[in-house]
Amino acid sequence: MASSILSDCSSARLLPLRRALLPQRVPRSRPCPALASSRRLFAAARPHLLPRPPRMDSVPPAAASSAESATVSADASAKVIDGKLVAKQVREEIAVEVSRMKDAIGIVPGLAVILVGSRKDSQTYVRNKKKACEAVGIKSYEVNLPEDSSEEEVIKHIASFNSDPSVHGILVQLPLPRHMNDENILNAVSIEKDVDGFHPLNIGRLAMQGRDPFFVPCTPKGCMELLHRYGVEIKGKRAVVIGRSNIVGMPAALLLQVWSEGIG
Numbered sequence: 001m002a003s004s005i006l007s008d009c010s011s012a013r014l015l016p017l018r019r020a021l022l023p024q025r026v027p028r029s030r031p032c033p034a035l036a037s038s039r040r041l042f043a044a045a046r047p048h049l050l051p052r053p054p055r056m057d058s059v060p061p062a063a064a065s066s067a068e069s070a071t072v073s074a075d076a077s078a079k080v081i082d083g084k085l086v087a088k089q090v091r092e093e094i095a096v097e098v099s100r101m102k103d104a105i106g107i108v109p110g111l112a113v114i115l116v117g118s119r120k121d122s123q124t125y126v127r128n129k130k131k132a133c134e135a136v137g138i139k140s141y142e143v144n145l146p147e148d149s150s151e152e153e154v155i156k157h158i159a160s161f162n163s164d165p166s167v168h169g170i171l172v173q174l175p176l177p178r179h180m181n182d183e184n185i186l187n188a189v190s191i192e193k194d195v196d197g198f199h200p201l202n203i204g205r206l207a208m209q210g211r212d213p214f215f216v217p218c219t220p221k222g223c224m225e226l227l228h229r230y231g232v233e234i235k236g237k238r239a240v241v242i243g244r245s246n247i248v249g250m251p252a253a254l255l256l257q258v259w260s261e262g263i264g
């Protein structure tokens, strides 16, 4: 029986993990020092690649009691993972980190979000990202462009954020209008500021042996963070990822594969 199931609502295909078919990974190389400082700065806001925080030694009381009543078989019991509790802890940790950074070097991380069009769901996600930044002291920059904007206009804004030293992370909210080519736009984001981890180089580095991505897509990273903080051991387990989107399913499968080898 699979011990972990991650579901990707954006695409309902089963993606078998390739771990069993791939050779053992070698320990990952250290990143280029010049790029590492910018990555570290924003990693405080979305700590994909920072040293991992200590696990919760015990499941929080509320989750523990639910977990006890949710036994699924003689040798395995279910753990109810309280995502809201973990999210609160992560926000608190980030707020402390940002405040320390401000005191130490007088810089706060800056996140730029570009939204094209007026989809209600995308507006909500962008609003929530902005609120989340405000709550922890991250400065946010927002650009809203009309649905009929050209790819060049979007890329012009990306280029401007790429060269703005107060912006450490850039997100282009997806989906983009149909007339735009996602690839051209995502390729324009500097890989050191690609906090979504959608740039092909970051995804490629996630997939390759001996490479580290600068950032990892946030939804699968969040799933991994939950497993980690609840002490769910991945090594040696089988996992099922439902869905294979570029945003969730595919990077989730890659992360499970990397972490199952004890790296990450």
Ligand SMILES: Nc1nc2c(c(=O)[nH]1)N[C@@H](CN(C=O)c1ccc(C(=O)N[C@@H](CCC(=O)O)C(=O)O)cc1)CN2
Binding pocket: 009, 125, 126, 171, 172, 173, 174, 175, 196, 218, 219, 247
């Ligand atoms: N630039 C990006 N665009 C998009 C992303 C992204 O990560 N970066 N992901 C989605 C939209 N999105 C965030 O922007 C997003 C949507 C939904 C969820 C999610 O986890 N949903 C849960 C429900 C959570 C809740 O209701 O509390 C679920 O579906 O089970 C995360 C991120 C597309 N665009």
